[in-house]
Amino acid sequence: MxxxxxxxxxxxxxLITLKLAVVTCFFLALIGTPLAYFLAFKSxxxxxxxxxxxxxxxxxxxxxxxxxxxxxxxPETPLGKIFxxxxxxxxxxxxxxxxxxxxxxxxxxxxxxxxxxxxKIGRDTIRTSYSLGVGPLxxxxxxxxxxxxxxxxxxFIISFAHTLGEFGIVLMVGGGxxxxxxxxxxxxxxxxxxxxxxxAHILAGGMLILSFIILLTLFxxxxxxxxxxx
Amino acid sequence: MSNLSVxxxxxxxxxxxNFEHYFKNNGITILYGPNGSGKSTIISALGGFIxxxxxxxxxxxxxxxxxxxxxxxxxxxxxxxxNPILFEHLSVEENLDFVIKKNQIKNQNKSSISKEYLIxxxxxxxxxxxxxxxxxxxxxxxxxxxxxILKQPKYLLLDEPMSDLDIKYKAKLLVFLKNFxxxxxxxxLYITHSIEEISQIGDQIVLIKDGKKIANGxxxxxxxxxxxxxxxxxxxxxxxxxxxxxxxxxxxxxTTLDLDGQKLIVPGLPGNFNNVVRVRIRSxxxxxxxSPLETKITExxxxxxxxxxxxxxxxxxxxxxxxxxxxxxxKNIQKLRARxxxxxxxxxxxxRNDTVFIYISSVSIDRQAYQSM
Numbered sequence: 001m002x003x004x005x006x007x008x009x010x011x012x013x014x015l016i017t018l019k020l021a022v023v024t025c026f027f028l029a030l031i032g033t034p035l036a037y038f039l040a041f042k043s044x045x046x047x048x049x050x051x052x053x054x055x056x057x058x059x060x061x062x063x064x065x066x067x068x069x070x071x072x073x074x075p076e077t078p079l080g081k082i083f084x085x086x087x088x089x090x091x092x093x094x095x096x097x098x099x100x101x102x103x104x105x106x107x108x109x110x111x112x113x114x115x116x117x118x119x120k121i122g123r124d125t126i127r128t129s130y131s132l133g134v135g136p137l138x139x140x141x142x143x144x145x146x147x148x149x150x151x152x153x154x155x156f157i158i159s160f161a162h163t164l165g166e167f168g169i170v171l172m173v174g175g176g177x178x179x180x181x182x183x184x185x186x187x188x189x190x191x192x193x194x195x196x197x198x199x200a201h202i203l204a205g206g207m208l209i210l211s212f213i214i215l216l217t218l219f220x221x222x223x224x225x226x227x228x229x230x
Numbered sequence: 231m232s233n234l235s236v237x238x239x240x241x242x243x244x245x246x247x248n249f250e251h252y253f254k255n256n257g258i259t260i261l262y263g264p265n266g267s268g269k270s271t272i273i274s275a276l277g278g279f280i281x282x283x284x285x286x287x288x289x290x291x292x293x294x295x296x297x298x299x300x301x302x303x304x305x306x307x308x309x310x311x312x313n314p315i316l317f318e319h320l321s322v323e324e325n326l327d328f329v330i331k332k333n334q335i336k337n338q339n340k341s342s343i344s345k346e347y348l349i350x351x352x353x354x355x356x357x358x359x360x361x362x363x364x365x366x367x368x369x370x371x372x373x374x375x376x377x378x379i380l381k382q383p384k385y386l387l388l389d390e391p392m393s394d395l396d397i398k399y400k401a402k403l404l405v406f407l408k409n410f411x412x413x414x415x416x417x418x419l420y421i422t423h424s425i426e427e428i429s430q431i432g433d434q435i436v437l438i439k440d441g442k443k444i445a446n447g448x449x450x451x452x453x454x455x456x457x458x459x460x461x462x463x464x465x466x467x468x469x470x471x472x473x474x475x476x477x478x479x480x481x482x483x484x485t486t487l488d489l490d491g492q493k494l495i496v497p498g499l500p501g502n503f504n505n506v507v508r509v510r511i512r513s514x515x516x517x518x519x520x521s522p523l524e525t526k527i528t529e530x531x532x533x534x535x536x537x538x539x540x541x542x543x544x545x546x547x548x549x550x551x552x553x554x555x556x557x558x559x560x561k562n563i564q565k566l567r568a569r570x571x572x573x574x575x576x577x578x579x580x581x582r583n584d585t586v587f588i589y590i591s592s593v594s595i596d597r598q599a600y601q602s603m
Contacts, residue, residue, distance in 0.1 A: 124315050130302035131277050131309040133333045133381050139303075142328075146319040 009178060010187055010203060017183040020095070020170075021163040024102040025110075028159050031103065032110035036155075037140075039111065040118035041126070058108045066172030069101055093175045098183075101173040102163050109159045117151020118144070150222055157218045161211055232256060232290055232417050234385060238275050240283025247271060247283060247441035257433030258411055258418045260449065264461060268441040269421045270312060273387045276419075277309050278302035289385070308383025310391050314374035316362035322373050323358040329380045343414060348376040351406055368399040375403075379410070386418045392427065404431050425462065426596060429453065429470050429510040437461060454513070454551070454567035456540075464547065467513045468596075469566045471554075475501045484592065489564060491557025492532050496595050513549065513569035515594035519587045520578060532588040534566060536580060541572055548572045552586060 035054065043050060057065060073080045073091035083091050083100075091097035121144065129139040145152070167185040174181030176190070184203055191200035234253040241247070247268045253259055261269050274280050276287060278297050285295040294300045316325050326345055349355055352372040362370065371391060378386065388407075392400050408431050411418055422428060428435060432449040437457055445457040450470040452458050459467045473487025473494055480499065487494045487507060494509070501507040522531065534552040541548045550568045566588065580586070 124311060124313060125317070127277070127279060127302070128311065128315045129317075130279075131305075131307070131311075132329050132377065133303050134328075135301075135303045138332060142332075143317055143319075147317070149319075 010184075010199065012179050013182050013184050013187040013203075014206075016095075016179075016181070017164055017185075020098055020102060020183060021160050023099050024106060024163045025156055025160050027099065027103050028106060028110040028155075032107055032155070032159075033114060035107075036111045036114035037118055040115045041123060054111050055108050057105050062105060062166070062168030063172055065104055066101065066169045069097070069104070069173055073097070073100070092173060093177055093181060095174075095181060098170055098174045098181050101169045102166060105166060105169050106159045106162050109162045110155045113154040113158065114148065114151045117148040117154070120151075121147045154218060154222055157214055161214045164207070164211065232385065234290075234417075235286070235288045236272065236276065237286040238272065238283060242268075242271055242280065242283060245271065245441050249438065249441060249443055251436055251443055251446065253417070253419065253434075255434055256411075256415045256417050258407070258420055258431050260428050260432040260435040261419060261421045261438060262423075262428065262435055262458075262461065263438035267438050269438060270389050271441075272438075273309060273311075273389050273419070273421065276305075276307055276387060278305050306384035308378040308381050308386045310374060310378050310386075310388045312389045312393075314371060314391075316365070316370060316373060316377075318362050320362075321358070322354065322360050322362065322365070325362065325373060326377055326380055329377050333381055342382050343379055345376075345380060348379060351410075352376050367394050368396065371395060371399075372403070383416065386416055388418060389421045390423065391420075392422070392424070400427075407431055425453075425466055425468065425510070429468070429508060429596070450508075450564075453510075454565060456549075459549075464513075464542075464549070464569065467549070467567055467569060468510050469513065469564075470508055470510050471564050471566065472506050472508050475503055475505050475507055478503070489532070489554060490560065490562055492554065493530075494532065494590070495529050495592050497592050510596045511566065511590060512594065512596070513567040515590060516566070516568040516570075517589040518550075518568060518570060518574075518578070518580070519589065520580070520584065522587050523589070528589050528591050530588075530590040530592060532566070532590070534586055534588055536582055536584045536586055537565075539575070539580065539582060541575070546571050546573070548575045550575075550580070552588065 035050075039047060039050060039054070070092055073083050075081065075084060075090045080091065083096075087094065087096040089096060091100065125143065125147065126139060129143045130136070134143070165185065166183070167189070170176075170181065170183050171186055171189075174183075174186075176182045176186040184207060188200050188203045188207075191197070191203065231254065235251075236253070237250045239248050245266065245268050249268060249272060261272065263269055271280065275283070275285055278294070278300060279302055281297045287294040289306060294305060316322070317328065320328060326348075330345065349358070352375065354372060354376060357365065357369055357373060362373070365373065375391065392403060395403070404427065407418065407420075410416070420427075420431065428449060434446065435449050435452045436446040437444045437452065439461060445452055445455065450472070454467060454469045471489055471494070473489045475485055476488045476493075477486045478484075478499055483498060485496050485499055485501070485507070487496060487509070496507075496509055517527075533555040535555065536550055537553050538551045539548060540550075547569055548571070550570065552566045552568060554564045554566055556563060568588070
């Protein structure tokens with residue numbers, strides 16, 4: 001019974017982790033894609049500034065991001081009120097708080113490969129399409145998207161994998177509440193803390209294999225694309 | 231008759247563009263000038279890709295310059311950019327169909343140019359199922375040209391389309407463009423650096439330097455002017471002469487042209503009997519004599535009258551403009567430009583209104599520059 005409970009508890013963390021990764025990637029596609037497009041083609045003077053902001057989460061400790069999220073999305077602040085209005089919950093210790101944190105934490109992983117891919121097909125391709133009488137939306141859907149298939153795949157896979165591996169920021173914002181905000185990484189931490197190495201092995205080994213398969217898929221399909229993120 | 235009025239003024243990069251021209255013909259207009267003089271910028275501006283400078287574009291009575299009201303995808307031009315691009319996720323045929331589908335071009339419209347016409351005349355049949363990645367430069371160019379025309383443009387803008395093409399392909403494509411232009415009455419603006427291409431397909435020419443128009447007119451008028459010489463260097467100055475094919479020798483591969491009663495023998499077999507063929511003769515390839523030579527050094531002896539003499543400062547050379555004698559008594563006077571040393575000019579004591587005999591070696595006549603009209 002005890003074992004069953006533990007298994008189901010770990011199973012819940014796995015489900016939460018996957019749900020978090022899927023929802024985060026969905027929002028990254030909505031926010032990160034136009035941002036990558038803007039950086040690749042539209043911005044001129046503002047480009048270094050925006051690029052620096054987008055890349056910040058790569059270098060900042062997750063705790064710094066977590067700290068500011070908690071500060072700015074405090075229910076007392078206007079942003080906190082908007083967050084409650086949208087999600088029905090306050091940011092801290094909620095699933096959507098985790099999502100918001102993950103989006104911010106993973107945004108460079110979505111934007112950079114896609115931006116590189118957009119830049120590779122170049123302005124000339126877009127100009128050509130426009131000059132052939134094709135409007136911006138159709139050009140994006142029928143020219144840019146198919147040509148940047150690999151860029152989208154790369155962005156998706158590494159953002160997904162990166163979200164699976166978050167620890168610091170999800171602990172800080174989510175608090176590791178079982179059944180709500182406790183993801184695999186935190187479960188492993190808890191198991192190790194309780195010296196349950198056997199259970200930690202199952203989850204850690206699972207993560208290792210899953211991450212390896214994900215990256216193998218990426219590099220298999222993307223033999224020629226250089227992933228810019230180190 | 232289509233008319234396109236263009237006015238562009240402003241700074242783009244290092245170039246200050248101040249260009250104004252009224253394109254008023256259905257033929258082929260050449261835009262010629264040194265690198266960085268603004269030729270490609272003019273095409274970009276027409277396409278609606280530049281909104282940082284003062285622009286006025288009026289095409290057949292419609293104002294097009296507002297890039298919000300007339301974004302690039304809603305302009306009546308067909309543009310071939312300098313580095314033509316095919317969509318690599320589509321096959322050659324899908325690239326062509328893409329334009330037809332997205333522009334909802336109906337085949338039953340009789341005035342439209344059909345895919346079949348282009349496949350036939352640009353020899354695309356064997357390429358249709360191939361991927362753009364595996365095409366040679368010349369093949370890619372033909373597909374891009376076909377795709378550009380399939381949009382059914384009202385004006386075709388071509389930016390150095392043949393710059394990296396071998397001579398054999400080039401000649402074929404130039405013939406295609408000339409025929410296309412005549413058949414469908416779609417005017418073409420054509421950027422090139424090649425004097426051969428200018429004399430082969432150009433009707434009108436606009437010279438541009440440092441963002442400003444410096445001369446314009448018909449190709450035969452402009453090609454032997456000083457403003458053209460300033461752009462190309464005097465070494466390349468040449469004249470364009472029109473002659474009618476009166477006989478052909480298929481064994482010796484030569485053609486005899488009638489230039490208003492005088493005869494000119496040219497190598498190769500351009501045009502058909504009674505066709506007008508245009509040839510380019512470089513000024514430096516001409517020899518002059520005040521009396522006809524007794525021992526002929528070449529069959530090509532023409533008679534003419536010196537109309538102007540320009541002695542260049544700080545140079546060994548002088549430029550002469552000679553009016554060819556018209557034996558047919560029609561009013562047509564063809565001009566020939568000759569470049570000789572000033573030493574020679576003084577020694578022969580040539581002056582204005584002298585009758586001269588002109589000798590041109592057939593070998594020196596530019597074989598790439600024939601144009602049948």
